[in-house]
Amino acid sequence: MKTSDVLSRGRRVVFINATGYWAGAEAMLLDLATHLDPAQWRPLVLLPFVGPFSSALTQAGVAWRVWPLAAPRTRQDLRSGRALLRLGLRLPPSVVRLAAWLRREQTALVHTNSSAALDGALAARLAGAPHVWHVRERLPLGAPLRSLWCRAMLGLSAAVVVNSRAVRAQWGSRAADLRLHVVPDGLDLSTFTPRRAAAEVRAELGLGDGPVVGMVARIAPIKGQAIFLDAAARLCADFPAARFVLVGGALPAYEPLRQALFAQANAGPLAGRVIFTGEVPRAQAPEIMQIFDVLAAPTTTMEGFGLVVLEGMALGLPVVATLGGPEDLIVEGETGCLVPAGDAAALANALARLLRDPAHARRLGKAGQARAASEFTLAQHVQRIAAIYTAVTRITS
Structure with a gap:
């Protein structure tokens, strides 16, 4: 396939989602995937298991597939030594397979939608694709580990997107790093309306x-x-x-x-x-x-x-x-x-x-x-994210 053919129908952006369940992070990912300019980007979502989120993606016409991500299913897994050990053992083979797949897919950008999934950042590094990390929550870690994890996310990413100043504050002295971008979530006001009295x-x-x-x-x-x-x-x-x-x-x-x-x-x-x-x-x-x-x-x-x-x-x-x-x-x-x-x-x-x-x-x-x-409109949110994509992939508008 010629590069010009790929660009004419958008470059591949792969979203990594840590769960197949549905919550606010999944709602925002779905809205982003369905409102990005298709002439610029072709979204595909990887998630660890079939669930309500995959059903929503199918209904919206967004491409997705199951990938055996080394990601915890709940926050309880982060407090279990046994669960963390299992995740650690699964991570290397997942990363190697994912990097090979990203290359075959001619992936232009990897966007991880949760701080809990490490596969995408490491695989993007192996595949030579820029990585964007999206953090929407208070990291459920003690202060020393949180500082270490925040530093790792910056080191593994071309950009880290946070959805509030409170989330950015977790980076402490690194909060002013130019790779950190505060992009608030947004809402499509035309669709979020009651249909019944x-x-x-x-x-x-x-x-x-x-x-x-x-x-x-x-x-x-x-x-x-x-x-x-x-x-x-x-x-x-x-x-x-x-x-x-x-x-x-x-x-x-x-x-x-x-x-x-x-x-x-x-x-x-x-x-x-x-x-x-x-x-x-x-x-x-x-x-x-x-x-x-x-x-x-x-x-x-x-x-x-x-x-x-x-x-x-x-x-x-x-x-x-x-x-x-x-x-x-x-x-x-x-x-x-x-x-x-x-x-x-x-x-x-x-x-x-x-x-x-x-x-x-x-x-x-x-x-x-x-x-x-x-x-706080969805259009504003998508525009800001697309500008980050453009910057880290050096695509001209």
């Missing part, structure tokens, strides 16, 4: 006319569902008509946590006032979120960015989120509210202030909606 959704969920406080996140310890329920219990006495909605499913590894949350939600003042929707397709998320009077986005640790925060803002919802990445989105008291991570009392106090003053809550929601539309 709010009254229909409320009736379907069995909700009355009282205020609704909601949370949208995959069930996991770091997402803070237990913190949300703790805060909700503190609100029950002052807001007897309030109901609380938890949107999101759980990976098999976190089924015990899901059961514990059910028990928490059915005890004391919360009994009969909490609704779990389970996993909801992405297209249906705005339909449920529109019925929230307030959106809560608590975490037990620093939030990397908070895509759901941006989604709530785009819908005009007042949002209460934890410090960290959401500080790039929310201007305290102007476009939302910020509270410390893991602080149920602070969360409850912020929610109560908004529930007591609906007019103020609406003002925050409208201001947040305007900010989302002006500064």
